Amino acid sequence: MSHSPNQPILLTSSLHVDHARKAIAALVDDLIQESRAINDPADIETVALDKAIDRILAVDLLSPIDVPAADNSAMDGFAFDGQCLDTNSAVVSLSIVGTAYAGRPYEGSIGPGECLKIMTGAVMPAGCDTVIPQEFTTAINELTIQFRQDQLKAGENRRLRGEDLQKGKPAIEAGRLLRPSDFGLAASLGIASLPVKRKLKVAILSSGDELRPLDQILDPGSIYDSNRYSLTGLLNRLNLEIIDCGIVRDDPTSLKQAFIDAASRADVLISSGGVSVGEADFTKQIMQELGDVGFWKIAMRPGRPMAFGVLKPIAGKSPARKTLFFGLPGNPVAVMVTFYQFVRSALLQLNGANQTEPPLVQAIAEAPIRKKPGRTEFQRAILRRSSDGKPSVRLTGSQGAGILRSMSEANCFVILGHEQGNIAAGDWVDIALFDGLL
Template identity: 80%
Template structure:
């Protein structure tokens, strides 16, 4: 099987056996890496741009973000309480009494000196005054009024509840590493450092199209045997979650002239082309012929459910361009489109766009009911993750798992992922789960 998935830009992928899911991922990642290396050799400076923080969400950071300051900028209190010199502390439960001589607020440092037997009422974030190295939290004091406070010697250790200058981040150190898919917390971190713009990788331009004579656009009447095209809307939503530029090529009929023209247009303008439909065994022969004319594209069978048929490869540069176009030919069934996007396309897009972390995180949950599963393929069951009465994570399927039942995806918030060699799952068994929300 390993020999079947070897690929270079000059050797198309032509597979007759079914690939394991992990083998398919490895082959895709390898080909994407080849594209990245070719792009680096071109030294294309236009692949990096500077954007303001309000434009940076879900963009890929192109270079390490170095902190221009120490964080925190000075020693400060981590608690609301009383700051004092820790010389008075010990291991006994003897009560320490200190005179309160003032108050320090965040943004309003106390300017006086703190002597022996004295302390300062201090708020979280306020600068530590000279002579103080420890803070006793307000709730740990036995007695406190405007002029004095008492607490046991062993209630706190010297140096506790004080944040040291630079302990979070030193000036000149990387606050955020290159390759980060920027999240809201990253934008807040950059702002806290006084940084107003970030260097990010250029948005990938992704062309999408749906192929099939049975497809109709929204707003048109449905005749016998026709259906509305939902796949482009699902794909648009998925791509918008990654903040990518989308080129909608519409619905393409099942004829060689239309399909070839759509592929050429997309290849001339886009970094990636994603089509849905036309990749199942037995479908129009010209589809395979056209794709092989335009590039190195193989038709795969993947040992998974749903989403077994898929095409993948490279479309050659068009009209003098030096840019090659990454191609994914996804199944036509609405659920299979989304499953294959989650499992293969998403990671490839992130990798091609410079992201260092491309795979979604996994967790585990208890199966609420039995799940039927045949060994020999990886299954992605749509499910709802919640908690049982004991507070443990519990997952239940959304009902029928047919590849055409898009409602099952709409109701779900996760996939239950059943591995290639796994068999039936009993109620109460732990299963692997990949969440939807927060990933895209």
């Protein structure tokens, strides 16, 4: 069962992680449909290949050519007519009549009993449909080769025209989060630029009277604001436009104005702090004035309290879109965990990506891990390869939500499901790698 933000969930109840994720995905889909109704041409822009890393392809990229453009050899060897194999002899002998190089097609044709020395990628000459690898042949003299007939079949080791891509067919589908390999593919088709989705504008702010900027000396009871820097790093990994709204005091007037200002400039607003029990009272009132926002207590560790929903269009914002809102916990590790579990996928979905969930792998727990059933846990850990070559994982130590060192030392999350209990040494566990995510 999914839950809508305009039907707020009380902080006294705990929501399953999967239910929260489904509710977020459903609301983001509603926002996407509303955005399509606006049909703003500025939602798509064309950028050069070398500027498109981690951007999202806006439309299918159609191949302007067949790839390969002609039948060609899949390896170095000798090209010939496969009908030569239809013989009662166990050994085939062929006369070499020339050489074909990649980029330098052989202009002649090949007759019965003849072959052409050919290099990988060279165009197959007329009369040839089969290639015998060079290492399978024996040179009788400079102009004659032999090979056993049972070493291949007619048509082998030939790449057909259009085998990789056919002209007019999608080479890369819309919604692709573009990677370096995609640039190589586009370049191989002679395409120098790509149509991509506009970068989402994401505003971030931290709330709390105890927070100080990095250029100030700490007074008693104050701490440096680390959450905006963590969020900036996370968002930069997604190649989004970041609007830093700074630190906001813990009072209704300041917070409301900060939210209004951020929503007028951004597609998404992410705040940290101010969503725990007690703290949420005045924040909840503000959110009810500005939009539809639910306050959730999620069955997870770390990162239980969270707010999510939409802020109504702000006067003067063009086009008049709603602003997606995430109110994350104040604890530094919880901010990163909730971003990983909920925000990252929602941002990719909102920006049109067709693959939003990070992949999971498995590793063997090096030591027991304590876990209570009834909540999902994200434990910081170090993944490595054990002496027997199998992937193994160990925790970074104390897993407190305020211990940033546990994140800095880790290279993955161990994800323990809602119903799981204690993990024994030697058990396989799910792993989410930080690389490319955090």
